Amino acid sequence: MKVNYAGTVPLSTVDWKGRAAVTIFFRGCPLRCPYCQNHPYLQGFNPVELEFVEEQIKESTLFVSAVVFSGGEPLMQKAIVPLAEFAREIGLAIGIHTNGCYPEMANELVKRKLVDKFFIDIKAPLDDPKLYGKVTGFGESEAVKKTSEQITASVIKTLEIADSCDLEMELRTTLIRDFIGSREEIASIAAWISKHMKNKELTYVLQQGIPEHSLQENLRDLRVLEREELYELGKIAKSFLENVKIRTRESGDEVISDSV
Numbered sequence: 001m002k003v004n005y006a007g008t009v010p011l012s013t014v015d016w017k018g019r020a021a022v023t024i025f026f027r028g029c030p031l032r033c034p035y036c037q038n039h040p041y042l043q044g045f046n047p048v049e050l051e052f053v054e055e056q057i058k059e060s061t062l063f064v065s066a067v068v069f070s071g072g073e074p075l076m077q078k079a080i081v082p083l084a085e086f087a088r089e090i091g092l093a094i095g096i097h098t099n100g101c102y103p104e105m106a107n108e109l110v111k112r113k114l115v116d117k118f119f120i121d122i123k124a125p126l127d128d129p130k131l132y133g134k135v136t137g138f139g140e141s142e143a144v145k146k147t148s149e150q151i152t153a154s155v156i157k158t159l160e161i162a163d164s165c166d167l168e169m170e171l172r173t174t175l176i177r178d179f180i181g182s183r184e185e186i187a188s189i190a191a192w193i194s195k196h197m198k199n200k201e202l203t204y205v206l207q208q209g210i211p212e213h214s215l216q217e218n219l220r221d222l223r224v225l226e227r228e229e230l231y232e233l234g235k236i237a238k239s240f241l242e243n244v245k246i247r248t249r250e251s252g253d254e255v256i257s258d259s260v
Helices: 050-058 080-089 103-111 129-135 142-163 183-196 227-238
Strands: 002-012 021-026 047-049 066-070 093-098 117-121 168-175 203-208 244-248 252-255
Touching (some): 002 050, 050 080, 080 103, 103 142, 117 142, 129 142, 142 168
Parallel strands (some): 021 066, 168 203
Antiparallel strands (some): 002 047
8 A cells, every 4th residue: 555655753742742753744635725834745646655654653663652644634545544553553642633624534543443632623613614715725706615615514524523532632723814813713713612512621722823834925924923912812712612722933832721
């Protein structure tokens, strides 16, 4: 079996906070989020043998306790199943970074007990497919309305699957000034999570997008949202949810406390 492979970080402390992990990046993604930081991985074909990726994982086992599958979109590829099986066999915890577009594959991993933590992107309010279409690179026209509705339906299904089992879960939204991340949008996302997700232990993270690294060139000159601005948005999310963090380049992860 081949893997459309993008690269490996042999030792990462940022892809699964609290764990040392080897991170495997897959190439390919169905979305074209204008602010995407990993846009070199969105397309192209770099097939490698499954055994090559297994060896990349195995070489890090002395230093890590987990593997994280990221991308791109790792759930696009059927190779995720045998790779997760290999990771489980050698005693590693398994984390999945996903945009939520492949609920069937998420369900397969859950059924086989091949995932320990989901990291799921919520790009925009899930009750606003038009905005979701814009934020995921499909625009806001009527012509792409059906596509946007399909995307949000898939993300909701993935969230339901992750919520149905006793797994760790991090939901996150990347914020870009004047593009996504207004007070109203954050309130809408947090309210949706509070209403629809049964797992009250999940963490919601507001991530500081770095415009200069964006896929879409006209976003690269935008001013980054400062830590203080994200903290204020975090306080809005905290009014709906138990566990809220902000994630910034300058300060890393910060918990929004109850004393806000």
